[in-house]
Amino acid sequence: MDIYLIRHTTPAIAKGICYGQTDLDVTDSFPEEMLRTKAHLPQTVSTVFSSPLQRCRKLAEALFPQYPIHFHDHLKELDCGAWEMQPWDDIPKEEIDPWMKDFVHVAVPNGESYTRMHKRVVDCFEQIQQHPGPAVIVAHGGVLRSILSHITHTPLKESFDAFTLHYGCVVRLYQNGVGFAHEVLYNHSIEGKEWHRPSKN
Numbered sequence: 001m002d003i004y005l006i007r008h009t010t011p012a013i014a015k016g017i018c019y020g021q022t023d024l025d026v027t028d029s030f031p032e033e034m035l036r037t038k039a040h041l042p043q044t045v046s047t048v049f050s051s052p053l054q055r056c057r058k059l060a061e062a063l064f065p066q067y068p069i070h071f072h073d074h075l076k077e078l079d080c081g082a083w084e085m086q087p088w089d090d091i092p093k094e095e096i097d098p099w100m101k102d103f104v105h106v107a108v109p110n111g112e113s114y115t116r117m118h119k120r121v122v123d124c125f126e127q128i129q130q131h132p133g134p135a136v137i138v139a140h141g142g143v144l145r146s147i148l149s150h151i152t153h154t155p156l157k158e159s160f161d162a163f164t165l166h167y168g169c170v171v172r173l174y175q176n177g178v179g180f181a182h183e184v185l186y187n188h189s190i191e192g193k194e195w196h197r198p199s200k201n
Contacts, residue, residue: 001133003180004041005144005171006063008055009033010190016199018088020080020111020142023053029190033168034062040170040186047131049124050138051075059168060138074124077140081111088198096198104156114142114156121146141165147173151180 010033011024041063050060052071060069083091099106107113121143128135137147145159151173154162165171166189173180 001129001135001175002042003128003133003173004045004136005147005169005173006037006041006059006136006138007141007144007165007167007169008051008053008059008138009037010167011055016087016089018080018083018086018091018196020078020084020108021053021076022080022084024055026055026058030058030062033190034059036188037168037170037186038063041136042134045134045136047128047133047135048138049075049128049136051077051140051143053077053140056138056140060136063138064136072124074120075137075139075143078108078114078117078142079111080108082109083111088196091198100197114146117142118146118149118156122150125150144169144171148182151182 008026009030010027011019012027013019013024037059045064045067047070048060048064048067049070049072050056052073053076056075057069057071095109099108104114107116125147128137144165145163148154148163148171149156149159164187166187169187170185171182172185173182
């Protein structure tokens, strides 16, 4: 069984802003980015799953117009709670310092921790494995890193260094014995480096 992981295209948001589950639109480069992603996908798939947030929904619907899309809240990005849509540099030091020291276990105020997100994502992924393949998951960077960490047994703390996933990327998972291996089919940045932390850290 093959499962294709696809990250959404570039969101319409300025760099340096904290966002997770905010329902952002996509940029004007969406048609070009969508075609670049599409070139690395199989012509036919069995089932398509997606985060319901529009930056994922629009890509899923554009890539697979002939398929019903199964939307799952468990495939949403990390809930950034009180920090949603705040500039990273404006988040109070007393709030962000504990999170920066242990972002895996410390929850964002009124949001969630990476560990909590990882659990809901893995629960959803294990359900998706029961469907016939090839399957597709269109989701967010944090969600795809959670899945890749799960199948490779990579500690969550190391996942950002282990898995650099640009907007519109495609990663193929394929069965390897009792588990999954992965190969990156497309992972090109048109926007340059992302920045999801305060500039002074």
